[in-house]
Amino acid sequence: MMRINFQQKLDELKERLLVMAGLVEQAIQRATEAYSTRDTELCELVKLSEPAINRMEREIDQAALDLLAMEQPMAVDLRFIIAVIRINADLERVGDQAVGIAGRVKDLGMFANLDIPVDIPKLASLSQAMVRKALQAFIEGDADLAQSVLTLDDQVDEMNREAFRSLGELIKTKPEMSSQALNALIISRNLERVGDHATNIAEDVIFWVRGADVRHGWAPEED
């Protein structure tokens, strides 16, 4: 007999996680937009979204814990709930990165006509695309789509490394720009972390759908 009530609860859990994902995506979007427009009001909005994201993280964790305790899920259902718990934690930390970026943008706002040798908007767009793709893979239960997110992470990492090199150079040659450069460096690092969390989310989708743990580049057949 199909466990209809249980399946409904799993669907509800998925919906709640997607609401959380919506808040987080909005926060990261606003933070990166604030960087491009130097809009400090947007930075405030990002900060204000943090308590709601944190509350949702706790609620989703509790709902997942209840399902584990009350329904004793097995196999694909068990993997789904474990994936939700992990994705939940990663989303919350993407939210933290957004708050971090917003804080740096507020500092940068004091400096006009910033000319730094790093394409932050491009890095932002790439890391956001990773999050979106990973979440789309979660919505559709599509392990292939999730797999494609993993390859994007290399690009984000490379861009972050390049930012590190060029901003380090800038600090040496134009010490008067150190403050801007450091803020940009931290933002670049924040965006690189967003990419890492998107990678984690994609790996969790693969774990849920295929039952394979691919974290840290590990392949099941190596065991």
Next chain:
Amino acid sequence: MGVGIRVENLNAWYGPTHTLKDVSLHIPANRATALIGPSGCGKSTFVRCLNRMHETNPTARAEGTVMMGDLDIYKDAAPVEIRRRIGMVFQRPNPFPTMSIYDNVASGLKLNGFSKRRVLDEIVERSLKQAALWEEVKDDLKKKSGASLSGGQQQRLCIARALAVDPEVLLMDEPASALDPVSTSKIEDLIFQLKSQYTIVIVTHNMQQAARVAENTGFFLTGKLVEFAPTHKIFTMPSDKRTEDYITGRFG
């Protein structure tokens, strides 16, 4: 010590009904092996074939090979001897109601010709201790009947009775399904302890129970063994979609 069982192409029938179809598997020694599946899937028939209980039904027959160690149980030994070496515990505790606790445990030994009081005393005590019942009944061994015990105690009495004849394999057909959670937990603890000395095969409808006590689990469906694998694999990432659908409650 327990001994492994190797089953090859086992088929079983009740009258014209083909209830077990080409089952092959290896049950490792000194491990607990759980068999799961919906009602009527053949798992109980399978364990009844392992100690030739199946053929006690006049319309039933079985074909195939069941090796207990080097012994072909359908060729090399008499059913009575097989049933001594492969003991069985059933869903409903079935102590002999008019016999004392002591006589319940000693009954198999007496049937096998044991009569020395001291030897019987020793084996009864050892078996009741192995079944984790000794402390609860040691003062009433001959005063109380088996039927006077609680359901959980009766089931442990039946386990002691099965152990008394020194089997190598213990078959348990839903041994805790008629028991409350506390008694169930005692039976599960017992299975854990017993597998160091015996090979245990447990049929269960309770999948958490299988997950808790067994190293390996087999999933039966419509008379076929669909999947046999380490228990953790069956319950986290089964290979077969039918196994997954059953254990996640999508059918069955």
